Amino acid sequence: MVTSIGGLSSGIDTTSLINSLIQAESAPQTALKTKVSDYTTSNSAYQTVNGKMKALLTASQDLTKADSWKAAKATSTSTDVAATASTGAQTGDMTFSVTKLANAHRLTAAFAATDTPAVTDGSSFDLTVGTGPDATTTTLSLDDDANTPQGVANAINKANLGVRASVVTTDSGPVLQIASGKTGAANTFTLSGLTTDPKVMTAGSDAELTVGDPSAGGFKVSSPGNTFTGVMPGVTITANKLANNVTVGVNNDTEAIAAKMQALVDAANGSLAQISLSSAAGVSSSSGAKPTGGPLSGDYTVRQLSSQMLSSVSNGKGGFGSFKQLGVQLTQDGKLQFNKDDFLKAYAEDPAKVQDAVSNGLAKSLESVSTAATDSVSGTLTQKIQSGTTMISRLNKEISDWDLKLADRRSALQRQFASMESALSKISSQSNWLSSQTAASNSNGS
Incomplete structure (x- = not known):
């Protein structure tokens, strides 16, 4: 650890001097940090545009699928x-x-009291679910000392056969109520072996x-x-x-198809607006000031995307003509406009022709543009983002290396100035000793 004397001997503020020297020598690192900031800003802008183009890809693909036109x-x-x-x-x-209307099958069995024996043999009864050859009979056993209406209900619920049971208290005594969990004639059921014959309250029916x-x-x-x-x-x-x-x-459902057309136009306008914002040309606020524009100002990649999207609309489709017939056209300020009524009218007159114009024309063209931009491997925006991410990583590595260099340089300067202060301190001490000796000699001579 280097200890600085802090200019006690030289009178120099060595700490401030070292900080100034380090600041001057860190200029290259400061430049690297500025580059990282610039790349981060542009990368974020590319990612935002990429997100808008992916939304356009989804909207365009939705109209190139045949099922979308079968709504x-x-x-x-x-x-x-x-x-x-x-x-x-x-x-x-x-x-x-x-x-x-369908009904669930329901039976009831009335008993004199809650402790009245409910099962003839005292231990089990049969539950048959279904009718005809599909019927299934299950013998259900009662728990010990449970030959009661509630004991039968518990056995039915425990069996989990799609039939539920409960005991209802009435003015004339307890009533065992059993119901199918599903409606329909195939889900009817019967009970046998009870001391009371069950009555059909509601017959299961389709x-x-x-x-x-x-x-x-x-x-x-x-x-x-x-x-x-x-x-x-x-x-x-x-x-x-x-x-x-x-x-x-x-x-x-022509309304649903028209909604997909509106979604396509909205997605295209969203992409165009984001590109315009991100690539806006720089404007100087005053003479000699640095122009301030979008983070992608002058970038050819995004400007080309904008041009390609607009061309996809303005070129129309061979054999069909202008997409204005579909209610889609360009405005004077470079946006897409959709007229729902015009679209519905054209679709009503010739659905197949309109579908082809959109699926193999407008939507297909916009799909191609957005795919070329956002493809996970070859997309132009994808490559820009990957390149920027790689550059940011490399620059951050260089910045870290500079941290080590500057730390070493600071330690070296601290050692040098500490040595200088130590040497000056010794010289000062020797000078004081010589002065005192000379003064003593002169005094003795007198």
């Missing part, structure tokens, strides 16, 4: 019947009546739709629940109440 919307003429359509649902309609007159070419469709799938391809129908003459229709 369907289902409607129902009754508030008691809901209908939804999945992608690819076939257009058309169907009129029907909801003639039955929901039913009736189309026309079954005796004159019509038909019925049943479902274990109140939701029907597959009656119309890609359509789900849910009945909430009995209803007559309900019409469910399926049409192309």
Whole structure:
């Protein structure tokens, strides 16, 4: 450890002098730190633009997929019947009546008292779930000293067979109530071996739709629940109440497609706006002042992206013409504008032609531009970001090396000045001794 005398002998403020020398010698490191700051700022700007271009890639790919143009919307003429359509649902309609709703099977068995024996043999009973050849019978055993209505309920619930039971206290005594956990005729059940014959409170039944007159070419469709799938391809129908003459229709969801077009235009405008902000030309606030502009001012890569996006719109598509026919055009300030009404009108007149113009024209062109920019390996923005990250890492390594050099230089200067102060201190001490000797000699001579 170097101890500085701090100029006690020389009168020089050696600490301040060393700091000044180190500051002067650290100029190259300061320049490196400035470069790191510049690269960090530009890298952040590239990443922001890259994020906007990825959003454009997603929006454009959404319209190059065939399924995006198969969006369907289902409607129902009754508030008691809901209908939804999945992608690819076939257009058309169907009129029907909801003639039955699905019910869960329920049985009850009344007993005189809570301690009344509930099982004939005192130890077990049979529970049969299902009907016909699909029926399954399970023998359930009671816990010790549990030949009671509650004991039967516990055995049923413990078996976990899709049937639940509970004991309800009534004015006439306890009632064992058993219900299926699912609706439908296939989920009915029976109990045998009880001291009281169970009564059917609600018979398990399927929901039913009736189309026309079954005796004159019509038909019925049943479902274990109140939701029907597959009656119309890609359509789900849910009945909430009995209803007559309900019409469910399926049409192309042009509103959904128009929304995707708007999303594409918004994503393109978002990218253009970010590029414009990041690459804005520098302007001097006063004579001789350094111009201040965007972090990517004058950068060819991002300016080219902007030019390519605008060209994708202005060039239209061969064999189709201007995208203005789709409601998409450029504004005077270099933005995209979308007119939903124009798009819907064009799509209604010729859906296939419009789909081709977008999927293989507008959206395809913007997809190509955004892919070339954001590809994880060859993307122009990706390479810029990777190059900047590598440069920042290298510069930070050089800065760290300078920290060691400057630390060594400070230690060396501290040793040099400490040696100088020590030498001056000795000289001063010797000078004082000589002065005292001379004074003593003169005094003796007198």
